[in-house]
Amino acid sequence: MSRSSNSRWITVGRDLKRNKLLYLMALPVIAYYLIFDYGPMYGLQIAVKDYSPGDGIWNSPWVGFHHFIEFFNSYYFWRLIRNTLLINVYELIFGFPAPIILALLLNELRRQVFKRIVQTITYLPHFISVVVVVGMLVDFLARDGVVNQVLSSLGVAPRSYLSEPEWFRFLYVSSGIWQQVGWGSIIYLAALTNIDPTLYEAAKVDGAGRWKQMIHITVPGIMPTVIILLILKMGSMMSVGSEKILLMYNPLTYDTADVISTFVYRKGILEASYSYTTAVGLFNAVIALSLLILSNSVSKRVSETKLW
Amino acid sequence: MMKAGWKKWSAAGASVLLSLTVAAGCSSSSPPKQEANQKEGQEPAKLQTLTYWVALSSNVAATLKSFGDMTVYKELEKQTGVHVNFQHPPVGQEKDQFNLMITGKDLPDVIEYGWTGYPGGPEKAIKDKKIMKLNDIIDKDAPNLKKILDANPDWKKQVTTDEGSIYGFPFLRGDDYLLVSKGIALRKDWLDKLHLKMPETIDDWNKTLTAIKNSDLNGNGKPDEIPLLINVGDMGGPVAFLGSFGVNYDFYQVDGKVKYGPIQPEYKQFLTVMNKWYKEGLLDPDFAVTDSKLKDAKVTGNQLFATVMSTGSGIGNYTSLVKNNIPGFKLVAAPFPVVNAGDKKLWSARTYNFSGGVAAAISTSNKNPEATAKWLDYAYSDEGKMLFNFGVEGVSYNMVNGYPTFTDDIMNPKDMSVAQAMARHVRANFNGPFVEDKRYMEQYAALPEQKDSIKIWSEPSDERKLPPVTPTSDESSQFASIMNDVNTYKDEMFNKFIMGAEPLDNFDKYVKTIESMGIEDAVKIEQAALERYNNR
Numbered sequence: 089m090s091r092s093s094n095s096r097w098i099t100v101g102r103d104l105k106r107n108k109l110l111y112l113m114a115l116p117v118i119a120y121y122l123i124f125d126y127g128p129m130y131g132l133q134i135a136v137k138d139y140s141p142g143d144g145i146w147n148s149p150w151v152g153f154h155h156f157i158e159f160f161n162s163y164y165f166w167r168l169i170r171n172t173l174l175i176n177v178y179e180l181i182f183g184f185p186a187p188i189i190l191a192l193l194l195n196e197l198r199r200q201v202f203k204r205i206v207q208t209i210t211y212l213p214h215f216i217s218v219v220v221v222v223g224m225l226v227d228f229l230a231r232d233g234v235v236n237q238v239l240s241s242l243g244v245a246p247r248s249y250l251s252e253p254e255w256f257r258f259l260y261v262s263s264g265i266w267q268q269v270g271w272g273s274i275i276y277l278a279a280l281t282n283i284d285p286t287l288y289e290a291a292k293v294d295g296a297g298r299w300k301q302m303i304h305i306t307v308p309g310i311m312p313t314v315i316i317l318l319i320l321k322m323g324s325m326m327s328v329g330s331e332k333i334l335l336m337y338n339p340l341t342y343d344t345a346d347v348i349s350t351f352v353y354r355k356g357i358l359e360a361s362y363s364y365t366t367a368v369g370l371f372n373a374v375i376a377l378s379l380l381i382l383s384n385s386v387s388k389r390v391s392e393t394k395l396w
Numbered sequence: 397m398m399k400a401g402w403k404k405w406s407a408a409g410a411s412v413l414l415s416l417t418v419a420a421g422c423s424s425s426s427p428p429k430q431e432a433n434q435k436e437g438q439e440p441a442k443l444q445t446l447t448y449w450v451a452l453s454s455n456v457a458a459t460l461k462s463f464g465d466m467t468v469y470k471e472l473e474k475q476t477g478v479h480v481n482f483q484h485p486p487v488g489q490e491k492d493q494f495n496l497m498i499t500g501k502d503l504p505d506v507i508e509y510g511w512t513g514y515p516g517g518p519e520k521a522i523k524d525k526k527i528m529k530l531n532d533i534i535d536k537d538a539p540n541l542k543k544i545l546d547a548n549p550d551w552k553k554q555v556t557t558d559e560g561s562i563y564g565f566p567f568l569r570g571d572d573y574l575l576v577s578k579g580i581a582l583r584k585d586w587l588d589k590l591h592l593k594m595p596e597t598i599d600d601w602n603k604t605l606t607a608i609k610n611s612d613l614n615g616n617g618k619p620d621e622i623p624l625l626i627n628v629g630d631m632g633g634p635v636a637f638l639g640s641f642g643v644n645y646d647f648y649q650v651d652g653k654v655k656y657g658p659i660q661p662e663y664k665q666f667l668t669v670m671n672k673w674y675k676e677g678l679l680d681p682d683f684a685v686t687d688s689k690l691k692d693a694k695v696t697g698n699q700l701f702a703t704v705m706s707t708g709s710g711i712g713n714y715t716s717l718v719k720n721n722i723p724g725f726k727l728v729a730a731p732f733p734v735v736n737a738g739d740k741k742l743w744s745a746r747t748y749n750f751s752g753g754v755a756a757a758i759s760t761s762n763k764n765p766e767a768t769a770k771w772l773d774y775a776y777s778d779e780g781k782m783l784f785n786f787g788v789e790g791v792s793y794n795m796v797n798g799y800p801t802f803t804d805d806i807m808n809p810k811d812m813s814v815a816q817a818m819a820r821h822v823r824a825n826f827n828g829p830f831v832e833d834k835r836y837m838e839q840y841a842a843l844p845e846q847k848d849s850i851k852i853w854s855e856p857s858d859e860r861k862l863p864p865v866t867p868t869s870d871e872s873s874q875f876a877s878i879m880n881d882v883n884t885y886k887d888e889m890f891n892k893f894i895m896g897a898e899p900l901d902n903f904d905k906y907v908k909t910i911e912s913m914g915i916e917d918a919v920k921i922e923q924a925a926l927e928r929y930n931n932r
Contacts, residue, residue, distance in 0.1 A: 138873075140516075140520075140524055141498050141499040141515075141524055141526060142523065142524025142525045142526055143524070144501075158877065162881065163881050163885065163909070163912075163913060164881070164884070231681070231682060248681070248682060248685065250685075251682075251684060251685050338684075338685055339628070339684070339884075339887050339888060339891065340684050340685065340888075340891055342884070342888060343888065355880065357492040357495055357496065358491055358492055358495070359515070359876070359880060360495040360515035361515070361876070361877075361880070362499070364877075
């Protein structure tokens with residue numbers, strides 16, 4: 089530490105003294121991140137080591153990029169990338185706009201009572217645990233489940249949807265929309281209340297109908313919120329909810345359902361290839377980070393909104 | 397580690413930074429100390445408590461929370477004065493819990509597990525300093541087990557690794573009678589109703605299953621009869637129909653040469669038959685996703701004609717469960733089918749006296765391995781054998797003309813099955829570190845159909861079965877990485893071929909893919925392991 093930075097620390101020290109209660113309150117949060125988020129990163133090194141439980145993290149031999157290369161050459165590499173991206177792209181295309189559309193529709197409702205009821209009903213599923221949601225899916229979609237019974241009365245042959253790979257993405261994304269659409273719309277509804285009502289009055293004077301008002305005032309009004317949420321969404325592109333996939337998939341649907349995070353779980357915990365899966369997970373995180381940076385810089389360029 | 401830096405900062409008195417040293421301290425303490433406890437055990441104190449990690453058998457879990465509540469362990473504590481704290485992973489998560497537990501530093505004193513499932517095999521577990529090599533300890537402190545192994549060189553060969561290590565107190569099936577307990581069983585009463593005889597060949601089966609499909613045998617007016625259910629798990633195990641074609645779902649040997657089943661032409665013939673049966677509705681369309689609960693529902697719901705099951709929890713359980721609900725219900729074992737009448741039956745579900753590496757190992761965290769070994773050795777003594785197989789005289793069995801006869805509480809239990817009732821007292825009907833006694837099975841398989849089933853399922857010669865070989869720890873990581881890919885792929889394609897999602901014309905392409913994953917190398921590793929085994 090040099091002299092000049094020493095004096096810097098003195099100012100920091102003074103600041104600490106002055107606001108010590110504030111810092112004290114921040115302490116648990118900081119400790120949380122250090123212990124649970126940064127501490128475990130120490131273990132990341134096993135991605136470039138040949139970890140064996142007996143030698144421990146520190147003493148396992150270095151192997152460099154061996155595990156990464158093995159993963160890139162793996163038969164399943166492209167399938168995992170494809171599935172991870174496709175499920176996310178589908179969620180982005182269908183899942184992301186759904187709460188926006190719902191919010192816009194709710195905004196057009198005049199009867200407050202009706203609006204409340206719709207809102208309550210649409211965001212209730214958010215509070216159901218994923219385990220229960222998948223349980224419902226399994227029950228409804230079983231060969232003798234309600235869906236097949238309704239369809240067979242219409243003359244459609246029963247099938248077990250959860251064991252057919254071609255249905256997986258649809259079921260995953262649509263059940264996700266059903267569960268989250270109401271909850272997701274809350275933030276947009278909040279953004280809507282921020283729009284200056286005089287804008288609407290001015291538009292009305294200019295002869296704009298409901299449709300024109302929505303296109304030219306409402307939508308641009310919530311655009312900053314949309315973009316921030318979009319960027320955040322891009323950051324979590326590679327980390328799809330593996331819990332739900334783990335609950336929903338089976339060997340029959342691996343073809344379309346197996347994503348990087350579920351692969352990591354299977355190989356890592358069930359087959360004890362710790363180093364290999366750490367490498368895979370790290371690779372996943374790197375891609376996710378690049379996607380986040382990329383979308384942020386794109387957004388910076390095309391609009392004024394950005395995360396940093 | 398920036399420890400010196402941290403210290404300076406915290407000396408500045410910033411309370412925020414104190415937590416940094418805590419975190420840094422946490423992580424820097426992670427490298428394990430290698431020379432754990434080896435020397436401390438020299439003056440063995442009297443053993444008072446033990447921690448014991450073992451999967452909770454589902455039959456026990458049905459009525460008890462822990463092995464500690466079982467008669468056998470209550471009595472064992474009385475006899476030896478050692479209190480055991482059992483650690484049970486949640487039922488169904490044994491494998492992941494084991495993998496997580498074994499990476500830790502402080503292991504339970506005793507770990508009972510199928511050690512061939514340890515990444516790299518049992519020998520690797522010893523090299524990793526997770527469990528102890530027991531050869532010397534057994535020589536000195538386990539006279540009963542030593543006597544048994546010396547008297548049965550074949551068993552000794554099975555419990556020893558290629559390097560000559562014994563890694564645990566083994567579960568040994570004490571009689572050939574106990575080696576077969578699984579096979580195809582079918583509804584004899586349905587056969588009789590249609591005046592059909594027991595199917596012998598694949599063609600017979602085809603005709604029989606078709607006849608079942610077309611008759612409303614449960615009489616409910618709906619075509620809901622399922623002629624055949626073999627779920628994926630059973631395909632790999634007792635090789636129900638696959639074995640008829642002379643191959644299995646894994647490695648096997650023909651005259652000492654190792655081959656891999658799923659890429660053989662015979663395997664394609666098998667897939668062709670299954671694909672046909674699937675298309676015609678003879679094979680349960682849900683075969684790939686049926687678990688044991690669903691299977692139970694189908695058998696007891698009077699829907700299923702034939703499936704794979706075991707003597708005890710299958711034929712025995714089902715028969716007693718539906719006794720009052722389905723008149724005439726009769727499950728009997730079917731002989732393993734052959735392709736052409738008169739063919740030699742090559743595959744059954746026979747296991748080895750010591751299979752899967754199920755053994756109680758002493759971990760390196762154990763402070764008192766000698767005393768622990770003595771405690772474990774008790775099970776291999778004459779009294780210990782009685783205790784583990786039959787429990788306590790007067791409680792779970794009575795001596796009738798010199799024959800240990802289970803009490804009525806076990807053989808005719810209320811509100812539970814025989815398997816569950818037995819598991820409240822003894823470990824005979826699942827496994828454990830002791831020698832299984834034939835006399836338990838003679839009672840467990842009390843029905844004539846059960847006794848017959850063991851005879852019928854014992855027919856095949858099993859000459860192509862691979863003995864319990866183990867790759868060396870060097871080979872094992874290569875072997876594991878090849879087989880990880882191959883197994884996932886083969887399981888997926890298995891379903892696709894049968895369900896017709898992948899035309900059978902692509903079988904050659906499938907074989908090429910498996911070859912490109914390195915199956916040749918894996919076969920070589922197994923070949924070398926087999927040769928080492930034969931030379932043990």
